[in-house]
Amino acid sequence: MADEGATGELANLHLDEATGEKVSKSELKKRKKQRELEEKKAKKATEAPAKAPNPLVAAQKKKHEEEADLSPNVRHREIRQRQLDGLNPYPHKFDVVTDLREFLKQHANIKTGESRPEVEVRLGGRIFVKRSSGSKLVFYDLKDEGVSVQVLCQLQQSGEDAAAFEKMHEHIRRGDIVGIVGYPGRTAPRTRDEGELSVFATKLLLLAPCLHQIPSAHYGYKDPEQRYRNRFLDWSMNDKSRQVALQRDLMIRYIRRYFWDLDFHEPETPILSAIAGGATAKPFETYHNDLKRYLFMRVAPELYLKKMIGGGFNRVFEIGKQFRNEGIDPTHNPEFTTCEFYWAYQDYNDIMNITEDLVSGIAKSVTGGYVTKYHTLDGQEYTINWEKPWKRVDIIPTLEGKCGEKFPPGEQFHTEETNAFLKRILEKCKVECTPPLTNSRMFDALIGEFLESDCIQPTFLMNHPQVMSPLAKAHRSRPGLCERFEAFVCTKEIANAYTELNDPFDQRLRFEEQASQKAQGDDEAQLIDENFCTMLEYGMPPTGGWGMGIDRLVMFMTDNNTIKEVILFPFMKEETNQGKEKRPVAEELGVEPQPTEEVTR
Secondary structure, three states: HHHHHHHHHOOOEEEOOOOOEEEEEHHHHHHHHHHHHHHHHHHHHOOOOOOOOHHHHHHHHHHHHHHOOHHHHHHHHHHHHHHHOOOOOOOOOOOOOHHHHHHHHHHOOOOOOOEOOOOOOEEEEEEEEHHHHHHOEEEEEEOOOOOOEEEEEHHHHHOOOOHHHHHHHOOOOOEEEEEEEEEEEEHHHOOOOOOOOOEEEEEEEEEEEOOEEEEEOOOOOOOOHHHHHHHHHHHOOOOOHHHHHHHHHHHHHHHHHHHHHHOOEOOOOEEEOOOOOOOOOOOOEEEEOOOOEEEEEEEOOHHHHHHHOOOOOOOEEEEEEEEEEOOOOOOOOOOEEEEEEEEEEEOOOHHHHHHHHHHHHHHHHHHOOOOOEEEEOOEEEEEEOOOOOEEEHHHHHHHHHHHHOOOOOOOOOHHHHHHHHHHHHHHHHOOOOOOOOHHHHHHHHHHHHOOOHHOOOOEEEEEEEHHOOEOOEEEOOOEEEOOEEEEOOOOOEEEEEEEOOOOOOHHHHHHHHHHHHHOOOOOOOOOOOHHHHHHHHOOOOOEEEEEEEEHHHHHHHHOOOOOOOOOOOOOOOOOOOOOOOOOOHHHOOOOOOOOOOOOOO
């Protein structure tokens, strides 16, 4: 019975000649009808005349393609043509009386569809987006001071005829700097309930055309190499870079106000000097033609500021540039900014208290709290609590615990016996130290390996070996050590301070030891500064001194793991010119340059 049923079902199936399948009668009719419809549709498409392209769409497409291929010389020619037409693309002045940041706050309560024609707005800024809705309505996104606003330009509000309105906006492009005159209002869109706060422009003036195609908002401007070289574009395109620059400025302002409130003087000390003193570092060297002598760019302002202490200025500080001819890495730049201060009749304990108070105050003022996040280059996240008090670590006892051996007495730290001991410790603990293997460099290597690596939270490493600190005063109760501390955060030093050495005989001995290390090949060791020794012979009061790297502090407080992100114009390797040699602009534009000559007096 089953076989007879199957045979009956097969007899009711029909062959689909297109596919070779056997299907039911209804399925076959359905397939044939679908094929007939597709054939009619294809025939109609082939017989229909080709649709003419929309001329407006084609013109806009061509304009976008030209914009993408924009070059300075193309815009130069356009600008010259506009000058011939009587339009000056580089006016001398435009009165900006409205701060865009305040505009957004003051008019945020305007309701959808409302406007305030009685309020005149005069803004300046750079155009980042341009949108056209026909020939009589143009929208711009204008950005200035880190905020943006929509600008709405309508023919009926411009006071111009259609030809003049179209001609004005035809040449405005993304990146141009313009001046806007208008009034505040909020649009009334059809597609959503709330409109956008805008400037309804009555006048638009080109102030400075952009001769390059700026990066699109979609792809952004992200390449670090290009961002560091073209900071002006980086700050325009990336709000984070702009914010870091502003936070850096706020931190420097806070430091200045802090010391001004303590009645400190802020002198300016020399950049060029006959002796590179004040810090253990390799200096940049230059040559003075008139004096016929070599000079050094300063590695620290320390000796000059202490001369002011000796001259009766009891409280001095300076924020300025230092220059060290050393390596470049994520935390070092040849040119960097420091703050140093010196306070008579204070010691390193007082300076530690000042450091905690100052830095925690900076964190509170700039970030709004004491806790910040920091991400390292290898992806580790640190949570930093800047609030005082900070941890304090005594160096020699802690090193003895880490190395498992008792160190020689402090008064022997400068001897050959200690040199041999330190070499053995380095080998035992497998710690590397770059030559020459002087006592101070080996101590520094051990401190870096065992102590600095533990300093994640703000920490003071204190009471260094005296051989490491030629300008610090000997410890009052522990021979061979000095009254010095370094402040560390996230394993990096941010500040260095000590009770200043004011004994002229002891100071000369320290300088001579440094000169001996320089003779052994240590390029970073200091030379004897006779004028500074003479000042000490006249007498300098007991003094506490301190120096802090501004750039590193900005790095940690703004969560940037490379110093180039926080220096406004970081030093970069020379850029190789891979393109063709540029022709003179006068030759390119076919103009005759006017001769100019500056008369010097």
